[in-house]
Amino acid sequence: MASNLSHSAQDYLEAIFLLADREGLARVKEVAEHLDVKKPSVVSAIKVLMRKGLVVHQHYGCLELTSEGEELAKEIHRRHQVLYRFLHDILGVKAEVAEADACRIEHHISPQTLELLVKFVDFTESFPERDKTPKWLDYFQRFAATGEAPPCLQDSSRGCGCK
Amino acid sequence: MASNLSHSAQDYLEAIFLLADREGLARVKEVAEHLDVKKPSVVSAIKVLMRKGLVVHQHYGCLELTSEGEELAKEIHRRHQVLYRFLHDILGVKAEVAEADACRIEHHISPQTLELLVKFVDFTESFPERDKTPKWLDYFQRFAATGEAPPCLQDSSRGCGCK
DNA sequence: GGAAAAAGTTAGGCATGCGTAACTTGGCGG
DNA sequence: CCGCCAAGTTACGCATGCCTAACTTTTTCC
Numbered sequence: 001m002a003s004n005l006s007h008s009a010q011d012y013l014e015a016i017f018l019l020a021d022r023e024g025l026a027r028v029k030e031v032a033e034h035l036d037v038k039k040p041s042v043v044s045a046i047k048v049l050m051r052k053g054l055v056v057h058q059h060y061g062c063l064e065l066t067s068e069g070e071e072l073a074k075e076i077h078r079r080h081q082v083l084y085r086f087l088h089d090i091l092g093v094k095a096e097v098a099e100a101d102a103c104r105i106e107h108h109i110s111p112q113t114l115e116l117l118v119k120f121v122d123f124t125e126s127f128p129e130r131d132k133t134p135k136w137l138d139y140f141q142r143f144a145a146t147g148e149a150p151p152c153l154q155d156s157s158r159g160c161g162c163k
Numbered sequence: 164m165a166s167n168l169s170h171s172a173q174d175y176l177e178a179i180f181l182l183a184d185r186e187g188l189a190r191v192k193e194v195a196e197h198l199d200v201k202k203p204s205v206v207s208a209i210k211v212l213m214r215k216g217l218v219v220h221q222h223y224g225c226l227e228l229t230s231e232g233e234e235l236a237k238e239i240h241r242r243h244q245v246l247y248r249f250l251h252d253i254l255g256v257k258a259e260v261a262e263a264d265a266c267r268i269e270h271h272i273s274p275q276t277l278e279l280l281v282k283f284v285d286f287t288e289s290f291p292e293r294d295k296t297p298k299w300l301d302y303f304q305r306f307a308a309t310g311e312a313p314p315c316l317q318d319s320s321r322g323c324g325c326k
Numbered sequence: 327g328g329a330a331a332a333a334g335t336t337a338g339g340c341a342t343g344c345g346t347a348a349c350t351t352g353g354c355g356g
Numbered sequence: 357c358c359g360c361c362a363a364g365t366t367a368c369g370c371a372t373g374c375c376t377a378a379c380t381t382t383t384t385c386c
Contacts, residue, residue, distance in 0.1 A: 008343065028364060041344055043365060060351055060364055091279040104271035113264050116254040119307045136299040144282045171373065191334060204374055206335060223334055223381055 005052070007107040010076050011035055012045040013054060016063050017073035026063040079106040079114055085121050092141055168215070170270040173239050174198055175208040176217060179226050180236030189226040242269040242277055248284050255304055 005013065015034045019026035032042045046063065049055040054069030065073060080102050087098035109117070124137060139150035168176065178197045182189035195205045209226065212218040217232030228236060243265050250261035272280070287300060302313035 006342070029362085037343090038345065039364065040346085040366080044343080087276060091276065091283060093273075093276050093279055097273050097275050101271065101273050101276050105268050108264065108267035108271060110256075110260050110264050112260050113250060113254065113256050116256055116307060120254060120303060123303050123306050134299065136297065140283060140286050143286050144279060169372075192332085200373090201375065202334065203336080203376085207373080 005072075006048075009045060009048055010107060011103075012042065013049060013065075013069060013073045014076045014080065016049075016055065016065060017070065017077060020063070020065060028063070031063070076106070079109065082114065082117050082121055083109075085125070086117055090121065090124055090137065092144055168235075169211075172208060172211055173270060174266070175205065176212060176228075176232060176236045177239045177243065179212075179218065179228060180233065180240060183226070183228060191226070194226070239269065242272065245277065245280050245284055246272075248288070249280055253284065253287055253300065255307055 012031065012035065015031050016026045019030050019034060023030075028039055028042045028046070032039045035042075046055060046057055049069065050057055054066055054072060056064050056066060083102035083105055084098050087093040087101055088095055091098075093101065124134060125132075136150075142148050143150065175194065175198065178194050179189045182193050182197060186193075191202050191205045191209070195202045198205075209218055209220055212232065213220055217229055217235060219227050219229060246265035246268055247261050250256040250264055251258055254261075256264065287297060288295075299313075305311050306313065
């Protein structure tokens, strides 16, 4: 799976993937709107993706991913999702901001960071208690919101093992 | 503090700041080496920074930040540091990789994410126990390394408050 | 003090990625 | 069936940011 794609090419690929997934097929105009660019920019980006065998597209027709393109798009989207979950679900960044940040950051994380982030999100979210939130995360979110220290730090210099 | 700086301009500013901080002054050649670009690239980047009043530099002389440039550089560097601490100290990304990722990501995080990340790192690192590591983080790091679940999840369906 | 080396600069080229303006094409309504 | 309009396309142009090659200036050191 050769990934010699520029950041912008990755964005186009991901957009086509999301649109096709959601509505069955993707069109130039929709991609342009989704990425907030003009149509000629989409066309020239598509040429690159076609040359790499990631997209099929006949003149004046609609856009489809090849299976290789779809694999790659899924991988790209996976990064996006992990980042979003970390930013939104753990850090508590507002949804729209987390979404925008994930878009921009996704192109810049190394495989190692990605995998550790996946583990971190899994570790946090697979916590099995009733309330679905680990205590330390509760404490963090309270701390972030109010500056209030976790309860176990308030009463003595001794830790309580909760953090 | 007008921050209409391109990503690359921010990199140059940060590099000058670090070099000047470390060695008293910065020179074109050093900046070039630090950023792994050629000298003419540095020269043209510096022109931009001079036009914005962030750097002083006389022909064939050495580089200095104005006070405004220094303010900005500190702010940029702060982002970098927070990211590095998160990636390295918490996620456990290898030092060189964390450094490289921080470099690239620093340009793409929103102020909101930055502040929450600061809080997250503070929350984690200001933990006062003897061993300097919160238990949950110990558990995460073990989980990341071995896939092993935290002890409190191994013996029953009941949580233990440690996570 | 002057030549050689090192540092800095300029000129000019290339790739990426976006834009506008002007065009072609495809499909729909009258 | 034909004109019209929206969608798609092409042909530019511009900004950024890097490069190499060739130059000028400064520094070094014999």
